[in-house]
Amino acid sequence: MQSILHVYWRFARGMTLGVRALVIDGEERVFLIRHTYVQGWQLPGGGVETGETVADALARELAEEGNIELDDGGTPALFGIYFNRHVSRRDHVALFVVREFRQPRPPRPSREIAAHGFFHIDDLPAETTSGTRARIAEVMHGAPPRRDW
Template identity: 30%
Template sequence: MGPLSYLPRSILGVAQEIVRHLLKRPVVGVAVAARTDDGRWLLIRRADTGTWALPGGTVEWGETLRTTVVRELDEEAGVDDVTIGPIVGVFSRPDRDIRFHAVTIVVTARVAEPSRPPKNRLEIREARLFRDEDLPAPLAMGMDDMLAAARRGEVVFE
């Protein structure tokens, strides 16, 4: 007998149904099109793919989007000084991320230069500032159009 065998079938059925629905829901996250005062873009190099990406991540339980933006810039890029700007858009194409269906809210921000390395080097290898002419491509997770929209000042609803 398994560890859950003592539970009535009805409770197990309800639990399985709840898990099924939870796992089928999109994950909400943020990505930040962040620039320094001199116009350089802040990107992070992902450890899993080795490619560059906008900093960002999923919203944690009990967190506001604003708090998520500040936390992710701190954790992934070592940035303390953040002024959040306008929303670039909402990107929800299911094929962007192979791990799950993400709904990503992209915002702009003015940031200071990173003051320390990423906190989790197993997730993020490095953070770096790029001038427009030096931006790497392609970006991870289909983020090229997110950055392009931010560069054009365009608002996207996908």
């Protein structure tokens, strides 16, 4: 049943929009997650739901996946918008850089999130996805941004 819904979703829906966050702590480490349903370590994020703003989706996804709360005074900086052809020909992802946040306690593994952590950019997990590595290089090392995720 799930595969039938996935096929329908890929071909019947209009453009989709997602958010991802490059969360950077005071030690210049980045927060990554590993989902239970896809391979590799990734930046936290997800889809923008109907009637939801991009800012609300970002805050929701960070809370759900990382128990990360955005500081009231801090505004995440939009870094770029990418075409994510790996998901569909209609998918776009807005990448935000988050430096002002709090994490009252580490998140607990769940059905969605198998593992999480803050990692130094020179010591990322071996299974970090190529898209995640590229976004980190763009933000942290000034690598030329690509249009595709």
